[in-house]
Amino acid sequence: MPMFQPVDEKDVTRAIVGAFLRQFEEYAESDVIIVGGGPSGLIAGRDLAAAGKKVLIVERNNYIGGGFWIGGYLMNKVTLRAPADELLRELGIPYEEAKPGLLVADGPHACSKLIAAACDAGVKFANMTIFDDVVLREGNRVAGAVVNWTPVTALPREITCVDPIALESRLVIDATGHDACVVKKMEERGLIKTVGFGGMWVERSEDLLVEHTGKVLPGLIVCGMAVSTVYGLPRMGPTFGGMLLSGQRAAKAAIEELEAAPSGPASVR
Amino acid sequence: MIYLYDEPRCEALSARRIADYLRDKLGAPVELREDVFAHWWSLGTATDDDAAQLAERIARAKVRNPAGGLSQAHLLDGETEFELRRLRSTEVRAFGYLYDGPKLAAAYSDLIVPAEAADLHIVFTNQLVGTWDPGDRRYHARTIVCSYPVLISTTGLVEAPARPREYYLLRQQYASLGMSDAAEIDLGPQMAECCLFHDDPKLTEVAKGYGLQAAFYYLAGGPFCSDPGCRLFNAHWQTEMLYAQLKSPYELCPAHESALAALREQACTAD
Numbered sequence: 012m013p014m015f016q017p018v019d020e021k022d023v024t025r026a027i028v029g030a031f032l033r034q035f036e037e038y039a040e041s042d043v044i045i046v047g048g049g050p051s052g053l054i055a056g057r058d059l060a061a062a063g064k065k066v067l068i069v070e071r072n073n074y075i076g077g078g079f080w081i082g083g084y085l086m087n088k089v090t091l092r093a094p095a096d097e098l099l100r101e102l103g104i105p106y107e108e109a110k111p112g113l114l115v116a117d118g119p120h121a122c123s124k125l126i127a128a129a130c131d132a133g134v135k136f137a138n139m140t141i142f143d144d145v146v147l148r149e150g151n152r153v154a155g156a157v158v159n160w161t162p163v164t165a166l167p168r169e170i171t172c173v174d175p176i177a178l179e180s181r182l183v184i185d186a187t188g189h190d191a192c193v194v195k196k197m198e199e200r201g202l203i204k205t206v207g208f209g210g211m212w213v214e215r216s217e218d219l220l221v222e223h224t225g226k227v228l229p230g231l232i233v234c235g236m237a238v239s240t241v242y243g244l245p246r247m248g249p250t251f252g253g254m255l256l257s258g259q260r261a262a263k264a265a266i267e268e269l270e271a272a273p274s275g276p277a278s279v280r
Numbered sequence: 281m282i283y284l285y286d287e288p289r290c291e292a293l294s295a296r297r298i299a300d301y302l303r304d305k306l307g308a309p310v311e312l313r314e315d316v317f318a319h320w321w322s323l324g325t326a327t328d329d330d331a332a333q334l335a336e337r338i339a340r341a342k343v344r345n346p347a348g349g350l351s352q353a354h355l356l357d358g359e360t361e362f363e364l365r366r367l368r369s370t371e372v373r374a375f376g377y378l379y380d381g382p383k384l385a386a387a388y389s390d391l392i393v394p395a396e397a398a399d400l401h402i403v404f405t406n407q408l409v410g411t412w413d414p415g416d417r418r419y420h421a422r423t424i425v426c427s428y429p430v431l432i433s434t435t436g437l438v439e440a441p442a443r444p445r446e447y448y449l450l451r452q453q454y455a456s457l458g459m460s461d462a463a464e465i466d467l468g469p470q471m472a473e474c475c476l477f478h479d480d481p482k483l484t485e486v487a488k489g490y491g492l493q494a495a496f497y498y499l500a501g502g503p504f505c506s507d508p509g510c511r512l513f514n515a516h517w518q519t520e521m522l523y524a525q526l527k528s529p530y531e532l533c534p535a536h537e538s539a540l541a542a543l544r545e546q547a548c549t550a551d
Contacts, residue, residue, distance in 0.1 A: 084457060204354035206344055215376025222365075222374040227358050242359060243344055245376060 038135055041065040043265055044156045044180040046142045046193050049077020050122075050251055051235030052186030053129045054098070054258030055265070060132035062266050067178065068134055071141040071161045076122040077188065079251060087118040092217065095252030098259075102128050143175045145183065145196050145231075153197070153230030155179040181272070182265050184232045186258070191237035197228055206243025216245040217253030224260040226268065234261035281309050282495065283396065285316040287404035289373040290434040292483040295404060301488045306495055307544040316403050317367040320391045334387060335364035341383035343410060346419040373406065375435050381409035381425030389428050400498040401429035402491060408435045423490055423521075426503050430494040435478075437486055441518045443475045475518040482526060489525040496536070499543055507533035 043059050045052045048070030056066045068075070081087045091099065093112040104124045106116040130136075139161045146155030159175035166173065185193035197203045216239065223242045227233045233241050234257045282302060286295035299312040313319045320326055339359040366372040384407070392401055409431050410419040421440040425431040433440070471477075476486060489511035496512060497503035505512035508520060509528035515521035532540060 203356070206354070206356070215374070218374035219376045222372060223358055223362055225358060225361065227356065233358075242356065 034135055035137070038065070038067045038137070038178065040155075040179040041067045042180060042269060043067075043182045043184060044069060044178060045184040045186050046156055047077065047186030047188060047235070047237075048072075048075040048136065048138065049186060049188060049235060050079040050125060050254040051258035051261065052077070052184065053079075053125045053134075054255050055184055055186060055234055055262040056134040057125075057129040057132045058259055058262035059265055060129070060134045062262070064266070064269060066134045067180070068129070068136050069140050069142055069156060069158055069178075070136060070138040073139050075126050075136060075138060079122040079125065079254075080118045082118060088115050089118045089121055090115055090250050091252040091255070092250060093252075095255055098255050137178075142187070142192050145193060146177050146179060148230075150229060151197075151200075151202050153183045153193070153228060154181070156183055156193070182230055182232060182268055184234060184261055184265060185227075185237045186233075186235045186261070188236040189240055191233065191240040193231060194227060194233060194237060194241050197231065203228055203241075205241050217250065217256075219244045220253045221256045221260055224257040225264045232261050232264050232268070234258050281311065281396070281399040282306070282498075283399060283401045284310060284312050284491070285319060285401070285403045285429075286312065286314055287406050287434055288315055288370045289375075289406040290404070290483070292479045292481060293404060293434050293487060294484045297484050298488050298491045302491050302495060305492060305540065305544075306499075307547040308495075315370055316388060316391060316405075318370070321368075323393070331364060331367060332360070334390065335367060336360045337387040337390075338363040338367070338379070338384065341379045341387060343378040343380055343419050346378060346410070347417070375406045375408060378408050378410050378419060378421060380419075381411050381422055381431055382427050384409055385425060385427035385429060385431050388431070392429065400495065402432060402494045403429045404432050404434060404487070406434050408439060409433045410440075423515075424493055424503065426494065426497040430497065432487060432490045432494065434483065434487070437483060437490070437521075438476050438478055438480070441515050441521045443471065443518050447471055447475065474522065476522065482522075486521065486525040495543075496539070500539055505533055505536055507536075509533065510536055512536055 042064040043066050045056050045066060045068045048068045052068055053075070056068050060066045079089060082089045090109070091106075091114045093114070096106065096114050099106050099114065099116060099121070102124045104116050104121045106114045109115045137158065140158050141161040141164060142156055143159050144157035145153050146157060148154040155178050157175045157177045159173065163173045183193055185191055187193065191205065194203060194205060198205055219242075220236075220238050223238050223244065224234050225232060227241055235254050238244065238257060284295055284299045284302070287293055295312055299310045302308070303310040314322070336355065339355055339362070342359065362372075388403055408421055409425050410421045411425065412418075413420055421436055423433060423436040423440045425433075476482060492511050493503035503512060504514040507513060508524060509530055510533040511524060511531050512533075513520065513524040515524055531537075
């Protein structure tokens, strides 16, 4: 008696392809595209999906989670400062208090729980997918993302030219970290000028980062380390409380934008 | 008349104790007011446009490059919106950006009503303020900016005077291990005796001396003293500041003590 249900290879292929295409077709338009599947993007996605919004996270890597798997010096413990402990408890992530207000959690456990929370809330992912450009509408409002398979970037142009495709959304959140890829695309068009030079202060950067999270251009919200790049805030060490709170702030800003504007082409779940 | 504006964002600051101290020392009337923006809103004359313009002026006072001077270009909407949120609510407490002190004071001067224009206004703020030094061509963070109004930065009290060298060496070591958070949390207790830290219970006592510096700037034309034991000493190191404000056997040097006595007598005569 075989252990597993007998299936043919074509059944497996059709199962994968069918499920993928159904989801991809459904998410050709959404309420929010989050570019970047690191901690700030994940928590923003979770909160948005929990509020009933249709959310797609685009991540260029195969793995989701960004830098949340490891802390400094490739050691896989992540540190967060209070008040991020509230979020850790909400997500069911065990932690220790190294000192009052300084929390340490296992990177793999924390990151897995965060990814699971986003999935459980209903966020869908397009990983191995690289952001290529923005979709713009009247008034240079950001209305989606142009994407392609990440491996395409490794192909020499002399061999092939592979066109990207466009996904529409009512809002885009740039959660791409220091690179601030989406904002930089707007900067290439002369629609924004990022500050790019930090202030003085590692310790205070998290507060500033959370406070500056929000809409940066019509249709575009920025969160996480991308905020630092946009506003020239000080860089910080491997500390993640600010990333999580920034993601939450971005979700709140996005919900306010979505509920203030008349319904766009994307359907709300 | 002296008007003192509180900074509720700095929980360690007791502006009431500073007001009482100045009243006692100077013999002059001192009125304590709430946060400078809250006071402005309470006057009932500010409009949303006024607030937007003020927020933009404050945002333009930010120093983008401490080594390169003030940049007026490319103000982002988010920067103005941050300042607007800040001036609408003391719940917005984040600090860490450096502002050009005189430019910031110029923005705040618009909040002073004409009837009080000739009085001394001392604004406590948790924003870090600095001044440009053409000598070494960079901004320097300051504890006090003697302008109109006078700005005393609670963050500047902690960050402007330099900490002992050992502090920076230890912090570098923590940073090389990727533990900048631990540096901030751990080094406080070790350095408590020779440095002021954020939320430090010593902060109000230290700030009293800077309130006195503001008063001397306004009343006598000069805020500073070269005597390291005098409250008016212009400290460049944390250890110097704590000595002058907390540990010196006397509050003021003989010269400033007699100047203060003269000011007190003048205040009594005016009454």
